[in-house]
Amino acid sequence: MSRRPLDIVILGLSLSSSWGNGHATTYRALLRGLAQEGHRVLFLERDVPWYADNRDLPEPDFCDFTLYGARGDLDRWRDRICRADAVILGSYVPDAIMLLDMLADWVPGRLAFYDIDTPVTLQALEQGDAEYIARRQLSAVDLYLSFAGGAALERLHALGARQARPLYCAVDPERYRPLKVEKRWDLGYLGTYSPDRQPGLDALLLEPARRLPHRRFVVAGAQFPEDIDWPENVERIEHVAPPDHAAFYNAQRFTLNITRAAMRASGHSPSVRLFEAAACGTAIISDRWPGLEEVLTPGRAILAATGAQDVERALLMPDDRRETLASTARQIVLDHHTGRARARTLAGYLGQLTARTEIMA
Structure with a gap:
């Protein structure tokens, strides 16, 4: 397990808006945990109108955060992406298949895919391709982070994933705690x-x-x-x-x-x-x-x-x-099952990934 702080770049569906998706709260708990553990994270989010009108966390204070409008906008962040210890692309990100091909060229050996929808993804992959990852790309991903454990990991390996590990969702106990309110x-x-x-x-x-x-x-x-x-x-x-x-x-x-x-x-x-x-x-x-x-x-x-x-x-x-x-x-x-516990698990996975990349270099 890596003991030094990691520099991580995440391209995820949404961090700024929880409207109509469960990804935002998952990322928030995880990223707060990573910050508490001393790691640095840049979160890149595609600017889309349905989230633009419903942003309940427009300026997170636990990571670097920016919106981008199209694939070409990411060139602005290419240097940091290429220098990062690990780059993580999340499920349901717009144009994810194209982005995954691009990132596989930019950060060989340090690319992870975070699937917050694993059972849905597996169903789609076994029938062809999912809209956010193609079956051919499973072998190009260095680490497949799965929202599901158990048999789902075996199915991912059978489809071509080289290294699949469970990373369940988590909760931030500072924001989710008992309160003295009336039972309505x-x-x-x-x-x-x-x-x-x-x-x-x-x-x-x-x-x-x-x-x-x-x-x-x-x-x-x-x-x-x-x-x-x-x-x-x-x-x-x-x-x-x-x-x-x-x-x-x-x-x-x-x-x-x-x-x-x-x-x-x-x-x-x-x-x-x-x-x-x-x-x-x-x-x-x-x-x-x-x-x-x-x-x-x-x-x-x-x-x-x-x-x-x-x-x-x-x-x-x-x-x-x-x-x-x-x-x-x-x-x-x-x-x-706190965000900090999950952050330690993720840092352990990524630390091993980084160490292997450094040895290969």
Whole structure:
């Protein structure tokens, strides 16, 4: 593991705006952790209109940050990119396939791909190519950082990845923590609309809301279709900005975690929302997926549900048991899933990569 500070360049989907994506909060926790560990990071973000109108962190204070308009703008940063200890390109970055080819020429031996959508990527790669990485490029990437562990890493190697390592999402415990706020809702959900998550939301929140009209529910997130039949006891919030996440979680007795279909099928793909809610000391109800028990033990640190009846039983749980469940999950997350813990893991991976490059040179 490298003991010296690293100079890292990251080209990611978004750091400045959390609107409609889960990448921003993931990057923020990781980059804050890297800064705490003494590493230097330049984050390059493509300037696109849908994020330009919704920037909730336009000037991050934990890294160097800049927007670029097109591939040619990156020439301005070429010297720093070429001198960096490691360069990381993230999933869903616009024109990522072209950028990956370019970066493979600029920084041979020091190029990583950070896939925050691994199960979705695997599904696309096995059917042809993903829109942000081509199958031919897997062997050109020196380190493939995967949001999913377990069998996903074996599938990546089978497709041609030379070195695939897990790098789960993480939470910033200074921003996600217990707060003394009124409990406004019995069960809530925070997440952007996704067609493959909607059946889970229907079964584990909307149906319980219909069965329990005296209970209070909330769904916060953008892009939900207008034709959804929301029960009267379900409050809708279009967007909760990251600075308000902690207060939102703390206002819930339970929060719901729903996993995208590809991630649920692949397993070993914990959501950042899982860690955020746990760090806030909010009890969690989650759908079931392989590897959940390796993150938070069902029945001890989290409740796993397959249908509305499981949720109904959870909502009848005595407060002392709910609080024990929540505090157990919080301690596990503080011990193993903070941005700083994840930064140490990443620095270890990149330090080995850099050392190998130096030996080759």
